[in-house]
Amino acid sequence: MNLILIHPHEPDSAGLVRLSGERAEHIRHVLKASSGKTLRIGLLNGPKGCGTVESVSGKEVVLQCAFEEKIPACPAVDLLLAMPRPKVMKRLWAQLAALGVGRIILANAEKVERYYFDSHVLEPDFYNERLIEGLQQAGDTLLPEVRIIKELKPFLEDDLNSIFPMSGKKLLADPSGEQNVFQALESAEAAKILMAVGPEGGWTPYELELFAAHGFKIFHAGPRILRTDTACIALLSMVAEIQRREI
Amino acid sequence: MNLILIHPHEPDSAGLVRLSGERAEHIRHVLKASSGKTLRIGLLNGPKGCGTVESVSGKEVVLQCAFEEKIPACPAVDLLLAMPRPKVMKRLWAQLAALGVGRIILANAEKVERYYFDSHVLEPDFYNERLIEGLQQAGDTLLPEVRIIKELKPFLEDDLNSIFPMSGKKLLADPSGEQNVFQALESAEAAKILMAVGPEGGWTPYELELFAAHGFKIFHAGPRILRTDTACIALLSMVAEIQRREI
Numbered sequence: 001m002n003l004i005l006i007h008p009h010e011p012d013s014a015g016l017v018r019l020s021g022e023r024a025e026h027i028r029h030v031l032k033a034s035s036g037k038t039l040r041i042g043l044l045n046g047p048k049g050c051g052t053v054e055s056v057s058g059k060e061v062v063l064q065c066a067f068e069e070k071i072p073a074c075p076a077v078d079l080l081l082a083m084p085r086p087k088v089m090k091r092l093w094a095q096l097a098a099l100g101v102g103r104i105i106l107a108n109a110e111k112v113e114r115y116y117f118d119s120h121v122l123e124p125d126f127y128n129e130r131l132i133e134g135l136q137q138a139g140d141t142l143l144p145e146v147r148i149i150k151e152l153k154p155f156l157e158d159d160l161n162s163i164f165p166m167s168g169k170k171l172l173a174d175p176s177g178e179q180n181v182f183q184a185l186e187s188a189e190a191a192k193i194l195m196a197v198g199p200e201g202g203w204t205p206y207e208l209e210l211f212a213a214h215g216f217k218i219f220h221a222g223p224r225i226l227r228t229d230t231a232c233i234a235l236l237s238m239v240a241e242i243q244r245r246e247i
Numbered sequence: 248m249n250l251i252l253i254h255p256h257e258p259d260s261a262g263l264v265r266l267s268g269e270r271a272e273h274i275r276h277v278l279k280a281s282s283g284k285t286l287r288i289g290l291l292n293g294p295k296g297c298g299t300v301e302s303v304s305g306k307e308v309v310l311q312c313a314f315e316e317k318i319p320a321c322p323a324v325d326l327l328l329a330m331p332r333p334k335v336m337k338r339l340w341a342q343l344a345a346l347g348v349g350r351i352i353l354a355n356a357e358k359v360e361r362y363y364f365d366s367h368v369l370e371p372d373f374y375n376e377r378l379i380e381g382l383q384q385a386g387d388t389l390l391p392e393v394r395i396i397k398e399l400k401p402f403l404e405d406d407l408n409s410i411f412p413m414s415g416k417k418l419l420a421d422p423s424g425e426q427n428v429f430q431a432l433e434s435a436e437a438a439k440i441l442m443a444v445g446p447e448g449g450w451t452p453y454e455l456e457l458f459a460a461h462g463f464k465i466f467h468a469g470p471r472i473l474r475t476d477t478a479c480i481a482l483l484s485m486v487a488e489i490q491r492r493e494i
Binding site: 002091094095098099100137138139140180181182221222223224225226227229230233234235237238240241244245 | 471474477480
C-alpha cells in the first residue's frame, strides 16, 4: 500500500476517518505509525492528500484527512479485453488498476468460453476490492470503470462511439499488423487510446475485420506470443510510456 | 503451447522422438493432431523446426523432427532482479521466459528477506519447468541462464564485468532517475541491455550509489509504483519494443 484509499462516505464533517480492517492493520504493522505521523492518502475517485494519525488502538486507527484540490488526471488508455480464463482475470484486476486504465471492457469473442462470464471474478464486490488494491499499490485514486460485453458486434456498432471519443485512437495487437506500436501511435500525442487485446488463440479473421471496420488500427507487437495477462501488462505499459514521452 | 520443445537427447538417430506426458497430452487433446499433421517444434537451446506426427496412441506420440539450420538470436535483454517473495517469483518464471531474457540474475538486497533464498522456487528443477512453459508459450527455444547472487556488492565489483559486455547498457529504474526510458536507451541500438529491478520498497540509497558506481544509468519509469512482477513485465517489454524499433 503506497497510498491509503478513503471512501468518500468515510470522513466525518471534521475530516476525521476511523479505519478498521486491512488498512488499520497496514498502518499498525507495516507502517508502524503512531500519533502525529502523516501518511499518504487518497479519496477514492478524488484527490490525493495527507492523513495525520490521531490515534492508534487495537480496534481502530483515526486519521485527520487533508485532501489536495486537484484530482489526478484520468489514464489516457482504455482496455478492451477478450474475457480471459477466470483464473487469469482474477490475478489481472489489481495489475490493470496499478498500471492505470480509464476503462476495462471485458468482451466476448469466438475463442472465449461462454462459462467464463458466469465466474465470480466478474462480480463488482470481487473486482472492486482488487482494483482498489491495485490503486493503493500504484498510488492512484481513480477506479477504472468496468463494462462487461457479452455481444461484441452490437457493442462495436452501437455503443462504442458513445463511450469512446471520436478523436481517440483505437489499436489492436495482432501478428497480421504491419506497423509496430510506435508507428501505430504516431501523432496520437495526448489523445485517448483504446487498446484491444484478444483471447488465447487470437481474434478470428471475422472479428479482425469487424474491428478494422470500426476504426481499429491493427499493429504487430513483436514475434513472441504472450499469455493474455503478460500481453495486457506489456501493451498497456508500452502505450503509457510512449504517451508520457509525447506530453 | 505455441511450440513443442524437444530436449537435445530425445530424438533418435533417425530424427524420431517419442513423447509422453504433458506434451503428448497437448498434441492429443488440444491440437487434436493425427498422423501426417505437422506441428511447430523447437530444440531446447537450438533451432526451431517442424514435427510430423507419425503415430498417436494413448501411450505416446511419435514425431519425425526436422530442424532449421538457424538458431534464434539470444534476447538482447538481461534482468537483474532483487529476489521477490517466493510466491511472486513462482508466477514470474514463465512470464520472463515468454518475454525473452538472456539471463535472469536474482540478487539479494537490503530490503530482501534472507529466507526468500531458501525457497523451492529457486531449485533448477522447479524453475526450468516453468521457464520451458514460458518458451513454449512464446514460441522460443533459448532457455534463460539463471544466476542466484546472495551478495550484491562482490557480484557488482568482481563478476558482472565477466558476464556482461562492456559495450552493453546497464539500466536501473528508480523514481530518483531524471531521464525516461527512451532517453536512457538513446543510441543503445542493438546493444545488450541489463535491466535492474529493485525489491518492493526499492533499493536503498547505498545500493543506488553502488549501482551508479558500476555504470548503471538510473531512469524513472513514470509516476506509478508497480509490484515487482508487473514492473518486470512492463520494463522488459518496453525495452524489447524499443530495441525492435531500432533494429
